[in-house]
Amino acid sequence: MKTGKLFLIPTTLGDNQALVSLPTSVYEKVAVLDFYIAENEKTARKFIKQLAPEKKQAELSFNILNKHTDPLELQHFLDKAEEGFDIGLLSEAGCPGIADPGAEIVKLAHQKDIKVIPLVGPSSILLTMMASGLNGQNFTFHGYLPIQKQERKQFIKKLEGLSVENQQAQIFIETPYRNEKLFADLLSFLHPSTQLCIGCDVTLTTEYIKTKPIHEWKNIKIDIHKRPAIFIIQK
Template structure:
């Protein structure tokens, strides 16, 4: 029997109790798996211990999937599945393989006829879309917006135009320490009537989710500094 690849979600921040934002099935799977592919060993071990305090930490086999991981090495990460051993792909925050490097491991699993089992958990992208009041029937995730000011302005205008032409909500993210700069650029670039949703610290006690037109946002200044945030626009 071939082992399976479980896609294991994590919390979107440091919450008191992980099971407040994800189902018991995640805990059950973690208690059964000892082989994990993760971005950061320290935070992965901390999450596993938090959700399953009795699980033996020395028994864990951690395989790193970060910018230093060699491609040749990562192609061997699922070899243990041939021995009937299940492997968990653990996201750093939220769900694996969505705005996350884990997609390469999922692709590898399909290429080797290894069953992929996605588990339910918090996705900041979908939760922001759910709570935005914008078009949930037609939306696109665009990842990170360019840093260069000129190019960024062009991309923002292009997304606004695309939103209007296709009636499509446009979702994107930014590095937390550049959130305030992003907010300033959006106010300066978008049309006054374009709607903007900002969803920050989703599922955390400091959660902030608000949708308004740009003309109304110009009268508000939310605290976004170093907070994970999702931005959504719709014309």
């Protein structure tokens, strides 16, 4: 029996229209898929309805992948692919598998020899890196920084040191409601000449992307509270 494929389906980075950031290949695939893996069924259904309004919602089947998913249950998320059906993996925002729990499903697909097909879509990490003017030849994504102040200070200084040692841009993120606290810590702990790029609301009408040295950021007023943001530093 022929095995189905796993399609990695990117989503928008906010409430903007999908046509702004998604190619027709995504529309075409969503229109024919019935089986999905997603973080949140409600938002996944809303996204699918936006792209394929003619599709009957009752025909859709979901497996939910988030921090509450039982690892034993996860092992069965690709059963339909093994039965010959194609499956779509949706992220809550951006590209599946990038700063996203979908990486576990992709890993499982490779273990089961299920073909993985990534579709083109927006990644706030790469879009901010593209627009930063920092080293696009050599960069590292670190995910979330430590929450505790002293540990965070040490980690920020470590990233600054790595950027000097390797001539490398250092990328990281924060939970949106803690953005302003992280920004204050960066201003306090980084060298005045270190470059900082902040990419906020990427691809939305409120998009803000700016790169400045720390000493200039100290004179800039910016509202990033509860707005999805990417931070990049390089010295």
